[in-house]
Amino acid sequence: MEVQRVLHMNKGDDDGSYAKNSSGQKLGIMKVKHFLVQSIEKLFHSYPSAKCIRIADLGCSSGPNAFVPAENMIECIHKVYHKLGHKPPSIEVFLNDLEGNDFNNVFRSLSKFYDKLEKNGSKRGSCFVAATPGSFYGRLFPDHSTHFIHSSYSIHWLSQVRRGLNKRNICYTVTSPPGVHEAFLDQFRKDFTLFLRMRSMEMVPQGHLFLTFQGKMDENDSFDHWVSVGMTLNDMVMQGMLEEANLDAFNIPLYGPSMEELRSIIENENSFNIFSLETFKLHWDDFYMEVFKKKPEDNYIRGEYVAASLRAILEPILTSHFGDAIMDEFFRRLAKKISEHLEVGKGYVDNLVVSLGKK
Numbered sequence: 001m002e003v004q005r006v007l008h009m010n011k012g013d014d015d016g017s018y019a020k021n022s023s024g025q026k027l028g029i030m031k032v033k034h035f036l037v038q039s040i041e042k043l044f045h046s047y048p049s050a051k052c053i054r055i056a057d058l059g060c061s062s063g064p065n066a067f068v069p070a071e072n073m074i075e076c077i078h079k080v081y082h083k084l085g086h087k088p089p090s091i092e093v094f095l096n097d098l099e100g101n102d103f104n105n106v107f108r109s110l111s112k113f114y115d116k117l118e119k120n121g122s123k124r125g126s127c128f129v130a131a132t133p134g135s136f137y138g139r140l141f142p143d144h145s146t147h148f149i150h151s152s153y154s155i156h157w158l159s160q161v162r163r164g165l166n167k168r169n170i171c172y173t174v175t176s177p178p179g180v181h182e183a184f185l186d187q188f189r190k191d192f193t194l195f196l197r198m199r200s201m202e203m204v205p206q207g208h209l210f211l212t213f214q215g216k217m218d219e220n221d222s223f224d225h226w227v228s229v230g231m232t233l234n235d236m237v238m239q240g241m242l243e244e245a246n247l248d249a250f251n252i253p254l255y256g257p258s259m260e261e262l263r264s265i266i267e268n269e270n271s272f273n274i275f276s277l278e279t280f281k282l283h284w285d286d287f288y289m290e291v292f293k294k295k296p297e298d299n300y301i302r303g304e305y306v307a308a309s310l311r312a313i314l315e316p317i318l319t320s321h322f323g324d325a326i327m328d329e330f331f332r333r334l335a336k337k338i339s340e341h342l343e344v345g346k347g348y349v350d351n352l353v354v355s356l357g358k359k
């Protein structure tokens, strides 16, 4: 599977879009804002009188979350400069994602973003946004040009997975056969090492990298929604709705490392110091509460909500492999399967947040 070609979140802003189904990720981004402030403070002790600061968000996708990290970074930059008694610098913002991302949706929201900045006290003409399409596993920016790079819920996406690696499972889970963990970890190690190497070339000395993404904290509990995706596809094979060989050939190119795995890759690559590395859990019900401001009424509604969030992420990649005819039926079944999991107390998403300074 050519991940770069097929991977993108659901486009536009209709009910099935990522724009309308990404409140969980937004909650994660907001949850780590206090670490972001600390990270930006560290950067500015190295660049107290910079006239222009270049920041980037990698894997920005589309919809509101494409701007939330930039808003947070700019707010923090202003706070820190005021605290230090310096005039805030001009800010260049680079929004990156793969070529298939709905950048038109992003551009259409730009004027709203500038209006919001002005309302929050930024001078018009002090911030400039540009899009930088391409894979973050390759070069995106000129040598030593970028001060601060943010990425949320994107680094767990791999550049590729070996075909047929993981029969009947669609990503690494506790039920995967031996060897599968090593293969996914190995791909993650290669990809993330490359990611760090590319960023180390692009970032200024003492530049900061701030990453939040899916990790694993507990071998027995992690990725349970991915297990549900795999189980639902398996059920459809058993009922003759999908070809077994077709499922066997499918893997979701995704791996959430443990804290120790991540630390070891960063240390071996050796371009960055680790300033903080934390884990935190979010429950799917937290996301539901964030959107609807009340608890879900029953388990099926909870399941439907999770399935809709996963649909916004997975539909393009599933459609490219299985075709679109089964999508409605698949996600209806997935909602039911997930509601069964939620009923027995599962449904956490494990997260990692890491703040790195370039050596």
Ligand SMILES: C[S@@+](CC[C@H](N)C(=O)[O-])C[C@H]1O[C@@H](n2cnc3c(N)ncnc32)[C@H](O)[C@@H]1O
Residues within 6 Å of the ligand: 007, 008, 009, 022, 025, 026, 029, 058, 059, 060, 061, 062, 065, 066, 096, 097, 098, 101, 134, 135, 136, 137, 151, 152, 153, 154, 157, 158, 159, 313
């Ligand atoms: C779940 S979305 C996260 C969007 C947003 N950052 C958020 O927190 O809501 C993951 C994004 O990462 C992008 N992505 C995955 N692999 C990528 C790569 N190699 N280079 C650039 N973007 C990538 C996907 O296209 C997708 O838009």
